Amino acid sequence: MRELNGNIRRSILETSEKLFQKKGFSGVSMRDISKESGVGLSNIYNYFRGKDEIFRNILAPAVEAMENMLMRHHGEDGMSMLMLTDDQYCARTVTEYMTLIRRHRKTLKLLFFKAEGSSLSNYRSEFTDHSTVVVKEWMRRQREANPQLRLDFSEMFIHLQSVWLFDIFEEVLSHDLSARETERVIQEYLRFEIEGWSKMMTGA
Amino acid sequence: MRELNGNIRRSILETSEKLFQKKGFSGVSMRDISKESGVGLSNIYNYFRGKDEIFRNILAPAVEAMENMLMRHHGEDGMSMLMLTDDQYCARTVTEYMTLIRRHRKTLKLLFFKAEGSSLSNYRSEFTDHSTVVVKEWMRRQREANPQLRLDFSEMFIHLQSVWLFDIFEEVLSHDLSARETERVIQEYLRFEIEGWSKMMTGA
Amino acid sequence: MRELNGNIRRSILETSEKLFQKKGFSGVSMRDISKESGVGLSNIYNYFRGKDEIFRNILAPAVEAMENMLMRHHGEDGMSMLMLTDDQYCARTVTEYMTLIRRHRKTLKLLFFKAEGSSLSNYRSEFTDHSTVVVKEWMRRQREANPQLRLDFSEMFIHLQSVWLFDIFEEVLSHDLSARETERVIQEYLRFEIEGWSKMMTGA
Amino acid sequence: MRELNGNIRRSILETSEKLFQKKGFSGVSMRDISKESGVGLSNIYNYFRGKDEIFRNILAPAVEAMENMLMRHHGEDGMSMLMLTDDQYCARTVTEYMTLIRRHRKTLKLLFFKAEGSSLSNYRSEFTDHSTVVVKEWMRRQREANPQLRLDFSEMFIHLQSVWLFDIFEEVLSHDLSARETERVIQEYLRFEIEGWSKMMTGA
């Protein structure tokens, strides 16, 4: 009768994920989760602190992957500004984005479109704000390392980069683009972005 | 004791607007509006059909202004593709955007960031979708009028234009940019966009 | 601007009748009546004491006609038991019922099927109960006048007569029978009833 | 402090039943039920989906019994037309009706007289309509099995049979007839009905 510990936890998470996908965070009640998963309503609270924590648990991998992606590029050990013109680096970046989307497609959709009412409902602005800070700091480091480059972009400009990356993600996810289509869109976007930065850095 | 005709209506609207700004559409209850405005709860329903209608009434001017802006540029009597390179036209467009933002700053913020739970909660995607349709049709007309131009942009590309315009608005509003800053951002954005289109049209 | 006294009254009544027909007594609010009739909500109360009184006013003629019909047959100056076997009398009775239905079809439908929530919602049982009393008294008189007849019917039997008459009315009204169909149904019913009474009176 | 499992459910049902009997479905609010039963208002919703479901739960046995009765007589394995003249069969039928009434007296009264506003408020017409369909189909089968009989009754006539049976029930219930009185009324009614049918079938 009694399921093993881990099974229940997993059952709650899987059920919740399905429900959230269908009806969004606010549209799902704890009762729904209880009924659908077969786990007693109050027993759920033995595994999670509440609805929000369930949601965050589901989204954790996606959120982490987003953070990782940001850090891999603009963290302490991130790329150098000079790699921008390296075609191989770009190709790798496209692959990275695609992998991120492929792996977390479902949860990213939750995060982007179905988080209304949860503590992650402002993820878009939180991420872009955070990203702006990180990138600014990375810029500062790059400026020190490459004094010959013009790197005095406005905060707003940097912010818009994050926002636009987000837009691309949202487009790809909301239109359920195929791998090929996704690749094309990302490539186009990256090319545009890199070209833009290059020009601005060398003085356009 | 008895307030004059329109005063109550106005009082409800003003109170609601303040509350919505503070706590967002969902965060405000009809009770709140009643208490804060001093208008009896049920009496509110003599002026508005419900919470959503109050919200829409507040936002109506902003929504209308957005639609007008779209139509002035891409409607039946909208601009011609050839005007893109006209500096005067661009300057006027910048002014238009700025006027729109200046006039409707508060309500646009409501519309963009605080509409969760209302019938306008999907305004972003609704507007950009609608905009895409309008622009596609405008493109068709431009193609006929200017056969020499390459105007076979993908729907996704067109869609992204709308989205990005929205982003600009959101940036300006969420960071409460000053007039000067706003002008600079919009100008930069327009220049970028126009340059992009020009290149693509003449064959890049 | 101001309509003549009687016109407003009539306007309220006519509007209400239409609304009641569509949505039943409970389904119509005073606001509905006000909006639809163009008479200010509170002004209605200058003409009628409330919703119920409006309803009763509409139904008054039908209710009165029902009462008249009952009295013509079983009141102080009603028919004699002996007339039951008179074909002419029966024909006249059929005509009477049909006239009643023809004249008051709409309002009877209101009274029978749409009075839920009003003070007339129990009209069916009130009428049949009242009818039972009247008929019992009439019986008493007939017994005195015609001692040779067996007229000791149970109260319940008398009551059922009223109920069944009501059923006939309801059938005719709810199925919107044509004049011909209505006539046939009523005739059949009367014949059955008369035959039944005759047999019981002379000893079956 | 804590009541046992089923007690609460039962308590809600019993309290509600009493209240419904006094004030009818519409006249009873969930608050009333909560106060009277001592069960917290919202807690009630842990046991029932809403007021209507409480009502239906109370009436379920009576409704089912009505359906069963109909089916036992006119369903696929129902009686044959020829049994009408069988005295034993008739006696059994009387007993059945009486049992039905005895067992469900209270709830039938609710169903017939106090259901205004609930999803069962049209039970009378729904049952008689349904009954008409069932009986028509039964007639068709009887016609095939007994070609010698005249069985071409009009739909209206069949419908009236159902209605009249209902009337009997309503009479018995509304006047709280004793067992003896009930038996007499039902017997009389059945005799009348059977005699009627017999005559019509053999050609009157």
Add this chain to the structure above:
DNA sequence: TATGAATGAGTCTTCATTCAT
């Protein structure tokens, strides 16, 4: 007479969470 404003009690239902066992 006419009206716009106001009332206030009332409706059912939902919800995330906690408690006692």
Add this chain to the structure above:
DNA sequence: CATGAATGAAGACTCATTCAT
């Protein structure tokens, strides 16, 4: 770990009616 029971505040909205002018 598991559960059924319980909570209590909150939600939007309706209605017939009355009041002040």
